[in-house]
Amino acid sequence: MPSTPFPALRALALALTLTLGVATPGSAIAQQATGNLAPDFSLRDIDNNPVSLSDYKGKVVLMNFWATWCGPCMLEMPHLQAMYDALKDQGFVVLSVSTDDARDASKVKPLVKAKRLTFPVVLDKDTAVVSQYNPAKTLPYTVLIDRQGRVAKVHQGYNPGDETAMRAEVEALLAGAP
Secondary structure, three states: OOOOOOHHHHHHHHHHHHHHOOOOOOOHHHHOOOOOEOOOOEEEEOOOOEEEHHHHOOOEEEEEEEOOOOHHHHHHHHHHHHHHHHHHHHOEEEEEEEOOOOOOHHHHHHHHHHOOOOOOEEEOOOOHHHHHHOOOOOOOEEEEEOOOOEEEEEEEOOOOOHHHHHHHHHHHHHOOOO
16 A cells, blocks of 8 residues: 555545455455355345346346445446346346344335346345355445356456456357357
8 A cells, every 4th residue: 555644544445345345356365266166045036036156047137236335346336237138039148135133124125126127136235145155345346147057257346348358258158259
């Protein structure tokens, strides 16, 4: 971290880094599951129906962990919807996992409706699933899963333009690239 004449700012930056679990794409956090089978799970969707990852076997799955209070998550959502709309007929699904706790879970369905999201959205109120995939709980956090159920790529955070690289990775998986 660069030196600053303001020790309080330096301490705040360090605290934010540790709290948010900031990591680089090559870090152990980002690479820990790549190549492994994605652990199956079952959660309830926003209409209280059970949804399992295994329901999408044979599809390319973009599993996105997010929360209603996460600004970068909200910026990323329209791009995920556009990608889903363009590629869903080719065997692609966005599986959106809200990590909002029980206190904030009631905000998820209205937000999904307001943003006109049409991909599946499930609730991980006790963070059991996010803990399996993303122990640091960095948000947004995206896991690309190939047709064989293996984790192909992990993305942490969101910056404008990330959706271009992510779409290229999804298209490569749809075309059968490893």
